[in-house]
Amino acid sequence: MTRTANKRDGELRTGRVTVRRRPQRGFYDHETVAAILDATFLCHVGIVVDGQPYVIPTSFGRDGRRLYIHGSAASRTLRHLSRALPICVTVTLLDGLVLARSAFNHSMNYRSVVVLGEASLVEGEEKLRALEIMSEHIIPGRWAQVRAPTEAEMRATSVLKIDIAEASAKIRSGPPLDDEEDLGWPCWAGELPFTVERQPPIPDPKLPAGVAAPDYVTAAGHRPRPDSAR
Amino acid sequence: MTRTANKRDGELRTGRVTVRRRPQRGFYDHETVAAILDATFLCHVGIVVDGQPYVIPTSFGRDGRRLYIHGSAASRTLRHLSRALPICVTVTLLDGLVLARSAFNHSMNYRSVVVLGEASLVEGEEKLRALEIMSEHIIPGRWAQVRAPTEAEMRATSVLKIDIAEASAKIRSGPPLDDEEDLGWPCWAGELPFTVERQPPIPDPKLPAGVAAPDYVTAAGHRPRPDSAR
Ligand SMILES: Cc1cc2nc3c(=O)[nH]c(=O)nc-3n(C[C@H](O)[C@H](O)[C@H](O)COP(=O)(O)OP(=O)(O)OC[C@H]3O[C@@H](n4cnc5c(N)ncnc54)[C@H](O)[C@@H]3O)c2cc1C
Ligand SMILES: Cc1cc2nc3c(=O)[nH]c(=O)nc-3n(C[C@H](O)[C@H](O)[C@H](O)COP(=O)(O)OP(=O)(O)OC[C@H]3O[C@@H](n4cnc5c(N)ncnc54)[C@H](O)[C@@H]3O)c2cc1C
Ligand code: HEM
Ligand code: HEM
Numbered sequence: 516m517t518r519t520a521n522k523r524d525g526e527l528r529t530g531r532v533t534v535r536r537r538p539q540r541g542f543y544d545h546e547t548v549a550a551i552l553d554a555t556f557l558c559h560v561g562i563v564v565d566g567q568p569y570v571i572p573t574s575f576g577r578d579g580r581r582l583y584i585h586g587s588a589a590s591r592t593l594r595h596l597s598r599a600l601p602i603c604v605t606v607t608l609l610d611g612l613v614l615a616r617s618a619f620n621h622s623m624n625y626r627s628v629v630v631l632g633e634a635s636l637v638e639g640e641e642k643l644r645a646l647e648i649m650s651e652h653i654i655p656g657r658w659a660q661v662r663a664p665t666e667a668e669m670r671a672t673s674v675l676k677i678d679i680a681e682a683s684a685k686i687r688s689g690p691p692l693d694d695e696e697d698l699g700w701p702c703w704a705g706e707l708p709f710t711v712e713r714q715p716p717i718p719d720p721k722l723p724a725g726v727a728a729p730d731y732v733t734a735a736g737h738r739p740r741p742d743s744a745r
Numbered sequence: 746m747t748r749t750a751n752k753r754d755g756e757l758r759t760g761r762v763t764v765r766r767r768p769q770r771g772f773y774d775h776e777t778v779a780a781i782l783d784a785t786f787l788c789h790v791g792i793v794v795d796g797q798p799y800v801i802p803t804s805f806g807r808d809g810r811r812l813y814i815h816g817s818a819a820s821r822t823l824r825h826l827s828r829a830l831p832i833c834v835t836v837t838l839l840d841g842l843v844l845a846r847s848a849f850n851h852s853m854n855y856r857s858v859v860v861l862g863e864a865s866l867v868e869g870e871e872k873l874r875a876l877e878i879m880s881e882h883i884i885p886g887r888w889a890q891v892r893a894p895t896e897a898e899m900r901a902t903s904v905l906k907i908d909i910a911e912a913s914a915k916i917r918s919g920p921p922l923d924d925e926e927d928l929g930w931p932c933w934a935g936e937l938p939f940t941v942e943r944q945p946p947i948p949d950p951k952l953p954a955g956v957a958a959p960d961y962v963t964a965a966g967h968r969p970r971p972d973s974a975r
Contacts, residue, residue, distance in 0.1 A: 531797065536817050557839055559789040561798035567761070568791035568798050570835035572857050587766050605800035609787055611944075612884060614962070617892040618876065619902070627802050646848065654842060660932040662847040672849070690949045702890040703958050704949040714841075714938040719920040721928055728933050732844070 522547055532631060532683040542684040545580065551626045551684055552577050554608055556653040560584065561603035562595050575604070576649030582630065582677040583637065583645040593673045596634040604630040604677055611708035615691035616700035622687060624706060630682040634675040645674045656731035752777055762861060762913040772914040775810065781856045781914055782807050784838055786883040790814065791833035792825050805834070806879030812860065812907045813867065813875040823903045826864040834860040834907055841938040845921035846930035852917060854936060860912040864905040875904045886961035 525544030534541030542548070558575045561568055571592045576583045582604060586593045596602060610624040637645050643664065650658045664672070691704050716728045755774030764771030772778070788805045791798055801822050806813045812834060816823045826832060836858045843852040867875050873894065880888045894902070921934050946958045 536820050557837065559800050559835060559837070561791040561800035561833075563793050563796065563798050566793065567831045567861065568793050568833045569861075570789050570791035570800050570833045570859065572835060572837040572855070574853065590766050601797045603791075603798045603800045605789060605802060607787065607789070607802040614884070614887065615891070617894075617898075618880060618888065619894050619898040621880070621887075621891075623804065625802070629800065631797065631799075650848060650851070654844070654937075657844065657851075658848065661845070661851075662927050662930050664847070664849050668847075668849040690947070690951070693949075693951075697892050698951055700892050701956075703946075703956050703962060704952055705958070705962075706947040706949075707884075707962055708944040708947065709941055710944055711939055712942045714940055716933075716935050716937050717920070718933070718935040719923075721920070721923075722934055726931075726933050728935070732933060732935075732937055 527680065527682040529681050532629060532681055534683055534685050537685075537687075540685045540687055542686065543682070545679070547684045547686075548628050548630075548679065548682050549577065551608065551628045551686075552582070552606055553652075554626070555606060557606070558582075558584070559605045559607075560592065560596070561605070562592060562600065564591075564595060574649065574653060575606075576645070576652035578645070578648045580679045582679060583649050583674060584634070584677070585646060585649060585672060585674045588671055588673045590673070593675065596675050597636045597673060599633045599635055602632065602634055602677065604632075609709055610688065611706050613687075613691045613706055614704055616693045616697040616702055616704050620691055620693050620697075622691065624688050624708070626684065626686045628682060628684050630677065630679055632677045632679070632681060634677050637674040637676050641676075642669065642674050645676065646672070649674075654731060656729065660729070757910065757912040759911050762859060762911055764913055764915050767915075767917075770915045770917055772916065773912070775909070777914045777916075778858050778860075778909065778912050779807065781838065781858045782812070782836055783882075784856070785836060787836070788812075788814070789835045789837075790822065790826070791835070792822060792830065794821075794825060804879065804883060805836075806875070806882035808875070808878045810909045812909060813879050813904060814864070814907070815876060815879060815902060815904045818901055818903045820903070823905065826905050827866045827903060829863045829865055832862060832864055832907065834862075839939060840918065841936050843917075843921050843936055844934055846923045846927040846932055846934050850921055850923050850927075852921065854918050854938070856914065856916045858912060858914050860907065860909055862907045862909070862911060864907050867904040867906050871906075872899065872904050875906065876902070879904075884961060886959065890959070
């Protein structure tokens with residue numbers, strides 16, 4: 516079996532997560548999924564309350580085959596999630612617009628991941644460790660410098676874990692795919708790439724003069740990485 | 746009533762879409778919601794199939810109080826959506842990281858919208874018009890230049906509408922909000938803004954030499970607008 520066939524028939528695949536449209540864009544191996552998850556820290560979590568779906572944006576961190584999300588112990592979404600009900604976590608990186616000659620063949624370049632599973636509460640020692648992992652996933656280098664959480668702050672916080680066991684990735688890249696007979700159509704065609712870029716840091720007005728921004732704020736190493744959208 | 750109070754108690758508000766945590770960040774007026782929707786063209790649609798939530802990324806367009814999404818007439822998501830079942834459409838703009846002195850008070854600056862409703866199929870004359878609106882929402886100026894859809898292409902396509910009648914916006918901006926007693930903590934604090942930037946267009950290798958990229962590809966006018974993440 517080739518490497519590509521492995522990824523297309525990977526260990527995270529089930530019937531429910533099989534990409535039906537454009538199936539050649541679907542991947543089901545942990546490596547492909549993890550690389551997309553690591554290029555950002557924003558996900559959209561889907562839950563169902565009284566038959567109504569809700570999609571809530573939230574940050575996340577990854578540790579191996581586990582995702583961590585966090586928030587208020589009083590949040591409806593987090594309280595709901597901690598009841599081991601089915602959820603969906605989706606991550607999307609928009610890499611660009613694909614401009615074809617025909618309206619119909621317009622598309623986008625992207626990398627996205629859909630994870631199905633259940634969330635459960637993280638307690639004990641794993642809880643602080645999970646917050647550190649999440650913080651370092653979002654902004655590596657920060658955790659060592661900040662004022663650590665107090666017990667009261669930890670009590671006010673819920674941390675949830677979701678294991679990555681059933682998931683799909685979908686990826687499109689490259690030029691437009693126009694029909695042969697449209698290739699002579701007199702308009703420009705191609706890709707319009709987007710990237711996420713950091714702007715210069717804005718110091719808190721309450722910061723004493725002379726406190727320099729650390730490397731992890733000024734350097735290009737954090738997520739979303741400027742190179743992540745290519 | 747002040748303008749702010751109007752927005753916080755706007756016409757799109759119901760109990761289900763009321764922001765509970767950090768309620769001062771919630772807005773429920775059409776103007777605030779529309780401005781966020783118009784700063785991007787990527788949404789996350791939540792549906793429920795057999796009790797399992799699915800969150801699927803897709804593009805959208807807006808016409809007044811109506812959202813349009815489109816895709817294959819054969820897609821599970823679109824077929825499901827056209828059955829007038831409850832859905833959720835969420836749009837998120839990540840404006841930056843907020844670095845506080847305490848781990849606990851870290852945050853993000855963002856603008857997001859959650860729309861609850863039902864999708865229904867668009868047919869007849871509204872269908873082509875909806876695709877044009879969506880295309881012009883995504884890349885203004887493009888529609889007039891491309892090869893228009895054929896009847897077969899229109900048959901292969903489903904277009905859905907969702908009316909914006911029940912929705913919330915949530916917005917955070919500004920510096921970190923540290924506790925008074927942490928202000929002397931010896932680390933940098935502030936905002937790390939992100940923007941979405943266009944990179945130079947990549948012509949389709951099949952494009953004949955000498956076809957120049959049009960203004961709407963080279964100019965800064967399209968969405969996500971470079972200024973949309975500020
Ligand atoms: C930035 C972006 C913009 C898009 N815009 C559009 C659009 O305008 N119109 C359109 O029709 N489609 C769009 N898509 C593709 C869309 O996300 C679906 O893949 C598509 O609608 C086909 O779904 P389906 O019917 O094959 O999958 P479904 O039958 O709906 O889903 C089956 C399973 O496939 C997997 N899957 C489906 N989509 C994805 C995905 N994107 N990433 C990872 N796993 C996935 C999931 O596990 C899902 O449970 C866009 C995707 C991205 C990332
Ligand atoms: C980029 C980004 C990152 C975030 N990261 C985190 C995080 O790491 N941890 C965390 O706890 N929260 C995070 N949030 C906030 C999160 O989206 C919720 O607002 C939050 O979890 C509180 O939810 P709640 O319990 O008040 O609302 P819920 O009770 O869960 O929701 C009630 C209603 O409030 C409205 N609502 C809730 N959130 C939003 C929203 N973001 N935009 C528009 N309407 C909304 C909806 O209509 C929803 O139906 C993030 C938001 C954004 C945009
Ligand atoms: C700016 C204009 C448009 C953009 C940016 C756009 C974008 C997209 C994207 C990103 C997809 C998903 C492809 C994938 O799954 O990888 C898609 C699917 C689709 N689009 Fe569009 N589209 C545009 C216009 C149109 C128009 C005008 C039509 C019809 C006339 C159309 C018909 C379809 C159909 C049928 C699919 C489903 C393809 C499939 O799943 O097999 N699109 N579009
Ligand atoms: C890099 C680190 C972190 C980032 C980027 C971050 C980001 C966020 C964001 C964006 C929110 C949503 C705020 C809103 O609704 O507007 C949030 C909420 C919350 N965070 Fe964090 N966070 C981080 C670390 C932590 C840590 C370490 C803790 C606990 C010790 C924590 C506890 C909480 C709690 C309790 C909430 C809910 C607040 C409320 O709804 O009232 N966070 N976080």
